[in-house]
Amino acid sequence: MATFGTLSDRLTETFRNLRTKGKLTAADVDGTVREIRRALLDADVALSVVKEFTAKVRERALGDEVNKALNPAQQVVQIVNEELVQILGGEQRRLQFAKTAPTVIMLAGLQGSGKTTFAGKLAKQLEGEGHTPLLVAADLQRPNAVNQLQVVAEQAGATVYAPEPGNGVGDPVKVSRDGVEYARRQQHDVVIIDTAGRLGVDAELMKQASDIRKATDPDEVLFVIDAMIGQDAVNTARAFQEGVDFTGVVLSKLDGDARGGAALSVASVTGRPIIFASTGERLEDLEPFHPDRMASRILDLGDILTLIEQAQQAFDEEEAVKMAEKLATEQFTLEDFLDQLQQMKKMGSMKKMLGMLPGMGQMKQQLEDFDEREIDRTEAIIRSMTPGERRNPKVLNGSRRLRIARGSGMTVTDVNQLVQRFDQAAKMMKTVARGGTPNIPGMGSMPGMGKPGASSKRGKKGKSSGGSRSGNPAKRAAENAGLATASTPSGSGFGLGGAKAPSEADLAEIQKLFGKN
Helix, strand or coil: CHHHHHHHHHHHHHHHCCCCCCCCCHHHHHHHHHHHHHHHHHCCCCHHHHHHHHHHHHHHHHCCCCCCCCCHHHHHHHHHHHHHHHHCCCCCCCCCCCCCCCEEEEEECCCCCCHHHHHHHHHHHHHHCCCCEEEEECCCCCCCHHHHHHHHHHHHCCEEECCCCECCECCHHHHHHHHHHHHHHHCCCEEEEECCCCCCCCHHHHHHHHHHHHHHCCCEEEEEEECCCHHHHHHHHHHHHHHCCCCEEEEECCCCCCCCHHHHHHHHHHCCCEEEEECCCCCCCEEECCHHHHHHHHCCCCCHHHHHHHHHHHCCHHHHHHHHHHHHCCCCCHHHHHHHHHHHHHCCCHHHHHHCCCCHHHHHHHHHHCCCHHHHHHHHHHHCCCHHHHHCHHHCCHHHHHHHHHHHCCCHHHHHHHHHHHHHHHHHHHHHHCCCCCCCCCCCCCCCCCCCCCCCCCCCCCCCCCCCCCCCHHHHHHHHHHHHHCCCCCCCCCCCCCCCCCCHHHHHHHHHHCCCC
16 A cells, blocks of 8 residues: 555564564664654654554563564564554444434545545445435535536436535535435435535634534534645544544545555544545545554555455356356366456456555565556457457467457567466466465566566577468568567466465465365
């Protein structure tokens, strides 16, 4: 997660220095706590939060409760992880719905914090859960705010109540009250009120927000705060807490490159839980906030549970069972591979998903170099094949590969590499589906990790068994050259350089996914 990149780097580097220690001394603990304090302050975490956090870490690290079975680095990581979870709110808190519909959710926050976009994201998520949300356009001050909400609602497939044009026209309190009544009549079970913000905290903003709260008696008041706001996060949060008394926090723009101190400050200072985290620009980029998972991400321990949940939402269970059967019976084809690619794209950004894997903070450059468009290029190559070629790649001779390359706008070498990687991946997946241990040679570069269209330079010289027999010398030379460069695969298309082979526990989980006990 980009927002916590610097903080994560600083903390993991601090822990790395402890690995050589056989035992923690008071000096080691003090030095580590000092580095943690600097890292948190650099990340714009509030000073009061930093003092309380580091004091607890130091006390626990020097106490008798430390697990003697862990080495010094593991001990400190465990303590820091547990304390991070606490300042992030402790336990996850979900939206609380009213016993009698509609549930009224009021959004509050500064102008530009992302309230309107969040309203659309929340509506889309609630729609997916079977609710019928109504968006109420109560931001009648910001230019075109009503139009923006209408556009976002259309994208989310939600209904909008917007009786006033906005741009300074209309009474937001009346619109909010009437919106709740309209939802009752039209049987909408959730009302999301998008209120106005200001560039800064002022009395007029707080009075309007307070009046809307009194008029609608919301079940939830969500304070939307920009994760990139920096040190001012605490003052802003306190002002809204006193003026509106919000019940939960929404962190927006967590995909930005800011330091992210707001996330580590707001929940601790206000005592209000963080309920949602907005992690991208798409309407699908909204996650329930889990303090334990966020702490794991910050410490580069990964977030496998969120990754699994996203996969379960994107992948169809019946299709997964059919795919497992095809793998077990060696019927997995490029058509099936194309279906899998399309389902992976539904999960969102590959960079974001890879970033949830443990230890990926140490491969930051590889993640930065990852080219999301490589999946589109792979899809273009497969779509340029005939149905027969997709089902049986063995028929792909030189002339066919040249045609596919031209049809997809790629090179013959790119086509060759895709076929090689597909063969390797299919063999590995068949082995796992049968309950075996896959042989993962080299765990080479993942599609997109290298330069687009880059070819392997390790091809063996000599005769190619699949050489072209074209009567055109120039064409024959071009096709044979493409085949020769692909004679040695550049690595698995599903691995990262330097990674270890999966553990027995990992393989057991993979086998469960394929329905194998």
